[in-house]
Amino acid sequence: SISQKDDDYSPSKNLVIQEIPDFISDVDSDIPVTNNRQPNAYALIIGNEDYQSKQKGLTNEQNVEFALNDAIVFAEYCEKTLGIPQEQIKLLSNATSAEMNQGLDWLTNLSALEKGRAKLIFYYSGHGLPEENTKEPYLIPVDVSGNNVEYGVKLSNVYNQLNQHPVEQV
Numbered sequence: 001s002i003s004q005k006d007d008d009y010s011p012s013k014n015l016v017i018q019e020i021p022d023f024i025s026d027v028d029s030d031i032p033v034t035n036n037r038q039p040n041a042y043a044l045i046i047g048n049e050d051y052q053s054k055q056k057g058l059t060n061e062q063n064v065e066f067a068l069n070d071a072i073v074f075a076e077y078c079e080k081t082l083g084i085p086q087e088q089i090k091l092l093s094n095a096t097s098a099e100m101n102q103g104l105d106w107l108t109n110l111s112a113l114e115k116g117r118a119k120l121i122f123y124y125s126g127h128g129l130p131e132e133n134t135k136e137p138y139l140i141p142v143d144v145s146g147n148n149v150e151y152g153v154k155l156s157n158v159y160n161q162l163n164q165h166p167v168e169q170v
Helices: 067-080 097-113 146-151 155-162
Strands: 041-047 089-093 119-125 128-130 137-139
Touching: 041 067, 041 097, 067 089, 067 119, 089 097, 097 119, 097 155, 119 155, 128 146, 137 155
Parallel strands: 041 089, 041 119
Antiparallel strands: 128 137
């Protein structure tokens, strides 16, 4: 099990899941394992499922069913299949705007330290919306209303941040 909200992914920490899915897909459980290691790889994984808890007036239908499960499973793939050390995987569940931006800063800082050798993975599962006038796409943190997308995380800023320093792969 993976930590629900922590500075890094750790299978030894407990995860509180509000609802267990009625089914488990084989891709969620039969995760291939490799002996290859990627010491210069880092992953920021965000699963934003529960918008209702941070925004009063929303209903369960406005949550993103299975977003957190998808993020958890992807974190396991990063470690087991891609060979990324677990201390280099940051999993954020139901992340606020500040937490998402801090996670992006974490990736950016690590890419600077690797001096062109970093491999960066950014994975997001949750709501996204375009800004009404410009049509600019935004990732929507759990504390941001669809009526105020400009407080979300602008997708072009994500791309710019991930490419701020020379990297081997994004």
